[in-house]
Amino acid sequence: MIPVTRTFLPPLDDYTTHLESIWETGQFTNNGPLVKQLGAALTKALGVRDLLLVTNGTLALQLAIKALGVRGEVITTPYSYVATTNSILWEGCVPVFVDVDPHTFALDPELIESAITEHTTAILATHVYGYPCDVWRIQQIAQKHGLKVIYDAAHAYGVRLHGEPLLNHGDCSTLSFHATKLFHCGEGGGILFQDPEVAKRAFLMSKFGHQGEDDYIDLGINAKMSELHAAMGLAMLPQVESIIAARRQCSAWYDECLAGVGLQRPKVVEGLEYNYAYYPVVFDTPEAMQKARSALQARDVYPRRYFHPSLNTLPFLPEPLKRACPVSESLAQRVLSLPLYTALTRPEVEMISTCIKHTLAA
């Protein structure tokens, strides 16, 4: 069976070494030594200022919305994972879907301004597959209209743009360290705020707003990362460079095997150092996608429809929120993310590519 991804397992000894330290101190959570160590190591590895570690990438988004005081309408992308939209709704805000660029698959900045109303307070965009949004144009628009910018950077671990961490754009970027992501803690997430005051507020909010012995300073929730999860992160961290290198190699094999086949790939912008988080391909028609998908499944290969459905069509959305987003809806009907993980072999990539080519030729 070839799944879309396989969770990377660091050497078990590395994990248990970190667990032993928990057994020695007896501290399992509440910003313990391993969470602090992981926070410092990730901050350094990612080249960012200060990363708040949390339970998962969804709570990271919710805390970002809450700590930045975002209310009312939030302009957002329909082409992402459902957590992006759900976090807006969960925080009592209104998602206003703006269509994506047909080449980069990211929020189309030229469509943002016409969606802004007096109730708009923020833009929440996704660096989908780890490919950057048009961060400069979005910044200009946000500044002009006094909007906060949150990036769902769940796919963007380690991505750099013109030599700088992509995570440093916007008021805030959120990461997911879920087991299916490039770098993972089993479950986990991170938030990077540009304003240290907001970061302080979010930290407090992530632990019930509870400070010291018995001071309850702000509204809070429990979004703390446990020491067990931080131990997994610490075991993963030394592996990340070789994980990215292996994924780059697999992606290059796909590039080679699928060259000239006519599948659309996300446009790569200048100055990008990519992390090879995903290998999405877009077929000409939904029928071609379904044919390839069925043929692959018959060979025990399971690509995933990342990202489908287009989030503006989610069945539980109130009707008025289902604004048409033809580009995103069309992409969502035609895309497959192909298997990509460190243990994937060249013969497997060749078999997958040949299978796709046969369905396209038939």
Ligand SMILES: *Cc1c(COP(=O)(O)O)cnc(C)c1O
């Ligand atoms: C995985 C993912 C999330 C959610 O992260 P969790 O850690 O699973 O809560 C949010 N947004 C995007 C784009 C994701 O892919």
